[in-house]
Amino acid sequence: MEKRVTFGRWTIGILFAVPQLFLIFTFFYWPAGQAVYWSLTLQQPWGGGNIWVGLDNFRSILSNADYWNSITASMIFAGISTGLAMLIALVLAALTDRQLAGSWLYRVVLIWPYGIAAPALALAFRFILAPEAGFMAVVNRVWPGFWDPGLDGADAMASIIIAFSWKYVGYNFIFFLAAFQAIPRSLIEAAAMDGSGVIRRFLDIQFPLITPTIFFLLVINITESFQDSFGIVDIMTAGGPANATNLMVYKIYSDGFKGLDYSGAAAQSIILMLLIIALTIVQFRFIERRVHYR
Amino acid sequence: MASITIRGVKKNYAKTQVVHGVDLDFASGEFVVILGPSGCGKSTLLRMIAGLEEISDGTIAIDGTVVNKLEPRERGCAMVFQNYALYPHMSVAQNIGYSLKVAGVPSAERAQRIQAVARVLELEHLLDRKPMALSGGQRQRVAMGRAMIREPKVFLFDEPLSNLDAKLRVQMRSEIRKLHRRLSATSVFVTHDQVEAMTLADRLVVMNGGRVEQVGTPAEVYSRPASRFVATFVGAPSMNMLEGTVTLDGLSLLGDSRKLNVSRTGLPVGSKVAVGIRPEAVRMVAPGTPGALAATVDLIEELGAGRVIYVDLDGVPFSIVTSETVHPEPGSTVGLQFAESDLHFFSSETGGRLDVFKASVPEPAPATL
Numbered sequence: 001m002e003k004r005v006t007f008g009r010w011t012i013g014i015l016f017a018v019p020q021l022f023l024i025f026t027f028f029y030w031p032a033g034q035a036v037y038w039s040l041t042l043q044q045p046w047g048g049g050n051i052w053v054g055l056d057n058f059r060s061i062l063s064n065a066d067y068w069n070s071i072t073a074s075m076i077f078a079g080i081s082t083g084l085a086m087l088i089a090l091v092l093a094a095l096t097d098r099q100l101a102g103s104w105l106y107r108v109v110l111i112w113p114y115g116i117a118a119p120a121l122a123l124a125f126r127f128i129l130a131p132e133a134g135f136m137a138v139v140n141r142v143w144p145g146f147w148d149p150g151l152d153g154a155d156a157m158a159s160i161i162i163a164f165s166w167k168y169v170g171y172n173f174i175f176f177l178a179a180f181q182a183i184p185r186s187l188i189e190a191a192a193m194d195g196s197g198v199i200r201r202f203l204d205i206q207f208p209l210i211t212p213t214i215f216f217l218l219v220i221n222i223t224e225s226f227q228d229s230f231g232i233v234d235i236m237t238a239g240g241p242a243n244a245t246n247l248m249v250y251k252i253y254s255d256g257f258k259g260l261d262y263s264g265a266a267a268q269s270i271i272l273m274l275l276i277i278a279l280t281i282v283q284f285r286f287i288e289r290r291v292h293y294r
Numbered sequence: 295m296a297s298i299t300i301r302g303v304k305k306n307y308a309k310t311q312v313v314h315g316v317d318l319d320f321a322s323g324e325f326v327v328i329l330g331p332s333g334c335g336k337s338t339l340l341r342m343i344a345g346l347e348e349i350s351d352g353t354i355a356i357d358g359t360v361v362n363k364l365e366p367r368e369r370g371c372a373m374v375f376q377n378y379a380l381y382p383h384m385s386v387a388q389n390i391g392y393s394l395k396v397a398g399v400p401s402a403e404r405a406q407r408i409q410a411v412a413r414v415l416e417l418e419h420l421l422d423r424k425p426m427a428l429s430g431g432q433r434q435r436v437a438m439g440r441a442m443i444r445e446p447k448v449f450l451f452d453e454p455l456s457n458l459d460a461k462l463r464v465q466m467r468s469e470i471r472k473l474h475r476r477l478s479a480t481s482v483f484v485t486h487d488q489v490e491a492m493t494l495a496d497r498l499v500v501m502n503g504g505r506v507e508q509v510g511t512p513a514e515v516y517s518r519p520a521s522r523f524v525a526t527f528v529g530a531p532s533m534n535m536l537e538g539t540v541t542l543d544g545l546s547l548l549g550d551s552r553k554l555n556v557s558r559t560g561l562p563v564g565s566k567v568a569v570g571i572r573p574e575a576v577r578m579v580a581p582g583t584p585g586a587l588a589a590t591v592d593l594i595e596e597l598g599a600g601r602v603i604y605v606d607l608d609g610v611p612f613s614i615v616t617s618e619t620v621h622p623e624p625g626s627t628v629g630l631q632f633a634e635s636d637l638h639f640f641s642s643e644t645g646g647r648l649d650v651f652k653a654s655v656p657e658p659a660p661a662t663l
Contacts, residue, residue: 184377184379186375186376186377186379187379187381187382189344189346189366189373189375189379190373190375190379190380190381190440191381191392192345192346192365192366192367193344193346193366193367193371193372193373193393194367194392194393194396194440194444195366195367195393195396195397195444196367196392196393196396197367200396204381204392204396205381208383209382209383
């Protein structure tokens with residue numbers, strides 16, 4: 001006999017779903033819909049009416065060299081910081097997996113950076129990477145002018161990449177370590193019996209078996225590097241110098257809230273959303289095929 | 295082909311010692327089975343031979359070369375794991391050929407050798423499959439193929455049949471045996487299954503609590519168990535054990551409630567012994583037969599070809615295996631008889647075998663009560 005809760009009338013079921021639907025609508029669909037609407041109109045900075053302009057906002061953004069510069073900067077940031085965060089985490093996890101005394105400690109300690117709010121972490125890195133004091137000052141003394149994120153766009157980009165990667169290394173590490181630990185010990189031993197050394201075992205056995213995790217982290221890291229970078233950019237560089245670190249997500253904020261160009265910012269956020277969706281689809285279509293699910 | 299020499303090998307994990315000084319010699323081409331209950335250190339010993347566990351003390355030599363400090367790949371051993379440990383992302387052919395690939399064997403030769411091994415193991419039609427798409431028996435054969443293709447000096451088997459169902463296990467057992475006859479590489483096979491051990495072994499090593507209890511052919515181990523542990527561990531149902539004391543004219547059993555008249559045992563009067571009788575050596579006779587032990591029937595297990603009859607001897611469980619078609623009613627009384635030569639004596643203190651009846655009696659007199 002099947003025991004299942006059934007509702008006599010469909011209205012009761014709907015009523016139960018209403019609070020959740022209300023929340024989703026209020027906080028997701030309404031703002032998103034509003035952004036789409038704004039992107040198709042010209043909003044007045046201080047409110048009070050708007051004009052329907054169709055796709056003019058998109059045309060003007062996409063013909064703006066500053067915007068393309070921002071897309072390039074975002075791509076560079078996403079590529080390098082994802083690569084760095086994943087590579088460092090992978091190496092750390094592979095080393096940790098080999099001898100696990102006190103692994104619970106690593107797990108706890110390494111998840112902390114992910115728990116730190118981006119602005120707080122950015123402030124810390126702003127001090128750590130300051131050119132006039134601390135470690136980088138010593139480097140600058142040896143090679144004068146080597147490091148100055150306030151003047152050199154590449155240095156500024158490097159700073160935000162370092163800060164962002166630091167935050168995500170811990171996050172990635174936890175997932176990589178769990179993936180390594182899920183590989184049965186006997187597989188590694190079998191490979192050792194087959195004559196495979198440490199590096200070879202890693203490349204032939206462990207790496208292919210953690211590809212689902214690598215894929216998952218790739219999607220998460222790239223998506224987050226487009227979105228979660230805001231706080232770090234705002235505190236460390238504020239998009240400068242000379243727009244070198246004006247990432248897409250930061251440009252939306254500065255154009256919208258500082259420049260009061262609501263319509264342009266809304267159009268940019270639609271483009272950012274489409275870009276992230278497109279990247280995710282590409283990853284699922286082309287990279288997932290190479291993933292070995294056990 | 296290689297001989298293995300194990301001298302004073304010990305294994306410690308932090309503060310606990312799991313293998314307490316083992317000395318063994320395996321001849322070249324021999325099929326040795328290490329038998330013992332779980333946790334007796336048999337797998338640890340095997341893994342020390344393989345190089346997967348460090349040797350805490352003592353030496354292991356393969357073909358006269360001490361291998362303590364050698365990596366697994368330098369020892370010339372191949373191993374079949376309990377859970378097969380097949381690489382899930384590789385096809386059967388890649389699994390079997392992985393060691394050759396690592397060794398840098400050219401792909402043409404590799405394919406040829408994979409084919410040859412697959413033919414022997416009847417895996418040819420499965421070479422492109424992934425391990426996930428194979429049955430338990432097929433996976434087992436792939437694991438064997440992976441070990442075989444390297445033409446190792448030594449084959450190590452770590453309970454390879456324990457994940458198979460009963461029928462497949464019997465089949466794989468004979469396949470392993472045939473394979474050994476064909477390759478005649480030195481093989482060390484670890485198991486807790488005594489039937490597996492008895493049927494496969496040229497020589498049996500019985501281990502308990504990190505020590506070797508007995509080394510011998512399966513027949514020797516069965517007929518002359520070196521200790522009380524071996525006596526009860528080898529043989530199914532296990533050997534019946536009765537506690538007794540040596541008296542002037544024989545033995546008193548079961549807290550003096552029964553007397554057993556046996557020839558002079560040569561043991562000091564008053565010494566405590568355990569007397570063992572194999573269930574197969576007990577004959578059931580009509581109750582009240584002179585010289586028979588009376589017991590109450592508890593339970594009968596029908597095996598088809600024979601039956602196991604569990605009886606109660608003054609509160610001590612006792613089993614009889616018989617092929618006669620007798621069906622005593624549970625609760626009824628039966629008489630038990632056995633020949634003096636079928637008795638095994640063990641020291642109650644050390645558990646070691648006591649050699650009695652040195653001057654063997656020409657015709658074993660029935661032991662009487």
